Amino acid sequence: MPCIFCQIASKEISSELLHEDDDLIAFRDINPQAPVHILVLPKKHITSLNEMKDEDFPLLGKMAHVARELATKEGIVERGFRIAVNCGQEGGQTVGHLHMHTLGGRQLKGELG
Numbered sequence: 001m002p003c004i005f006c007q008i009a010s011k012e013i014s015s016e017l018l019h020e021d022d023d024l025i026a027f028r029d030i031n032p033q034a035p036v037h038i039l040v041l042p043k044k045h046i047t048s049l050n051e052m053k054d055e056d057f058p059l060l061g062k063m064a065h066v067a068r069e070l071a072t073k074e075g076i077v078e079r080g081f082r083i084a085v086n087c088g089q090e091g092g093q094t095v096g097h098l099h100m101h102t103l104g105g106r107q108l109k110g111e112l113g
């Protein structure tokens, strides 16, 4: 079964991209948990944090950087926001392609608020 996020990254499935560069894309979560809920992810298929190789880890820094840039564009950076990466079943990961949630626009609480 093809990976839905790879299909979005390759434009097989159209999506409104909020960011694209050589390594990463970002788009709004289909099931937003907050007024701003953006997913930032690598174009390269990496299933989860558990499958990251040493050379992949700089991507996480780039993802956090893009998340903050998008939070700034969305006007939530001063109020505060959250980035989160779920890993594996008990971590709440439902899509097997590494992604960073960027959430904000309301007061977030425990878990993922």
Ligand code: DGP
Pocket: 004, 027, 028, 029, 030, 031, 039, 085, 086, 092, 093, 094, 095, 096
């Ligand atoms: P996680 O539970 O951490 O694996 O988060 C996966 C998120 O991906 C979940 O919040 C819903 C979102 N999602 C799943 N399929 C799609 C899709 O086809 N398009 C978009 N925009 N978001 C999706």
